[in-house]
Amino acid sequence: MKFMEELLMDGYPAGICSIKVTADPLSEDEQAELPFAKQVDLAAKRLQDGSKVWQYGLKFFLAIAKKVGINDSIVNDVLKAICQIHYHKPAELNEMPGDDVEGVTEEMRERLTE
16 A cells, blocks of 8 residues: 555656546545545545446446455555545645845755755
8 A cells, every 4th residue: 555655646647547436425524624544544435335436347346346356455445545646635835935035045045946
């Protein structure tokens, strides 16, 4: 799971992976109130049951995965990784100090631009 999280969270191109769903697995209240880890767990669990999945291929896979010997925890880990990307809120960017900022030396500006 950690490998997929690191692989997918850093530099993951937008729109390269998608799951078509009939509705968001989490309500707006759940997204606002629940901690990030709980959001990911709950959304992955709801996606895994297949009720909100719109794509035939994924819905079929979720229905037969256990029958063909694919462990539920593997499917859940993949869905969690996808949910982590979806619900991840990027950190705010820190602005670089401009020329008008007092106390910033030329050496400090050079280190920031490296």
